[in-house]
Amino acid sequence: MSGPIERSRAAKRRNALPLRATLACFVGLAALGACSRHEAPVWQGYVEGEYVYLASSQSGTLAKLGVQRGQTVAASAPVFALEAVDETAARDEARHRLAAAQAQLDDLQTGKRPPEVRVTEAQLAQSEATARKAALQLARDEAQWRAGGISQAQLDDSRAQAASSAAQVRELQNQVRVANLPGRVAQIAAQAADVEAAQATLTQAQWKLDQKRVAAPAAGLVYDTLYRVGEWVQAGSPVVQMLPPQNVKLRFFVPETVVGSLAPGRKILVHCDGCAAEVPATITWVSNAAEYTPPVIYSNEQRAKLVFMVEAHPVMQDAAKLHPGQPVEVRLQ
Missing domain, CATH: 2.40.50.100 (RNA polymerase II/Efflux pump adaptor protein, barrel-sandwich hybrid domain)
Structure with a gap:
């Protein structure tokens, strides 16, 4: 009797082993699923360059x-x-024109040169000597006329000569004063305007040359x-x-259920193929418009298809690790 009973118990034990193994597998998968639900979500994106x-x-x-x-x-x-042959010549021409205009302005502001003034002063001294001589001759002729020694006509000649010499002295005195004066106000203003115009022309010519x-x-x-x-x-x-490295940015897409929790300034981590480590970045822009819009209404199935674009910028020293068009994976830090 013991033989059949023992064989029955052994069969039950053999049948129970696959059931236990199956239950263990289900428990393990459930635990794995529970762990995966707690992992940070990963979003797909790519690197963009603003050239x-x-x-x-x-x-x-x-x-x-x-x-x-x-x-x-x-x-x-x-x-x-x-090549800048024409622009260089135009710059040099404008520079010389400015120098000429400035020299003319300086000449108007300083009056005649000292040698020219000295020539006029010498002519004045000579005229003054002639005027004194004419005045002495007039005094002698007047005395002679009163004594009856000369005629009235000779006295009139002496008076005319003295008056002419005195007038010449006054003329030369005025010439000396004018020689020491600067140019007239209107002339100086006009020449100053020419200098400013020449300076503007030079600035323009220099700018065109620099653009080359x-x-x-x-x-x-x-x-x-x-x-x-x-x-x-x-x-x-x-x-x-x-x-430039500051123009390298990341674009990735998140579902509608997540976009509300993202804002500029949020830190993220970026993974790319070939990167030795994850690259930190900062969100700089979150789109207000969905990338996909259902044709009529938002059903539960269609809302799951809504994604929003998010842009982020990596730190400057890590920008060289990323290349435009490169796919990346993004997760929150």
Whole structure:
């Protein structure tokens, strides 16, 4: 009797083993599911670059290209230069015209040169001596006329000579005073206006010349060069495409149930393929509009499809690790 009973008990034990294993698996999966529900959600996104296109406001042949694609340059580093023969000549001409206008203004403000004034003063001294001689001769002739020694006509000649000499002295005295005076107010004002116009022309010519040489507005990566040396570049046509590190940003998409909890200033962590460690970033913009809108009404199934764009910027030193178009995974820090 013991044989059949023992065989029955052994069969029950064998049947119970798969059931226990199955229950253990279900318990393990349930525990794993419970753990996964507590993990931070991960959202998909990509890296975006806001490029800076460097161009000149002037046309010309590309004379020098100082950077190469993939090169990192510092702020204010020379990037490219266009030929500037005409602009250099215009600058030099404007500079000389300004110097001439300024010299004329200085001449008007100082009056005649000292040697010219001394010539007039010498003529005045000679005229004064002649006037004194004429005055003495007139005095003698008047005495002779009273004594009856000369005629009335001779006395009149002496008087005319004395008056002429005195008038010449007064003329030269006025010339000396005028020679020491600056130009008239209206002349000086007109010449000062010419100086300002010449200065404005020089400033304009210098600006056009400076536009032929373009430097990097900020440190960054030379993403691409669009012209080769010797090619003609139209005014406003970009020659170099740059990507400063502050212009690297992240775009990722979150569901409608999460967007309300995100705001600028929130910290996130970014994972990308090839990155040795997660890159920290800060949310800078959250979209107010959904990327997908149902055609008629919001049903529960359609609301699950709503996603909102969020933008974030990494710290400057980590921006070089990210490349435009690179897919990333984002989670809250």
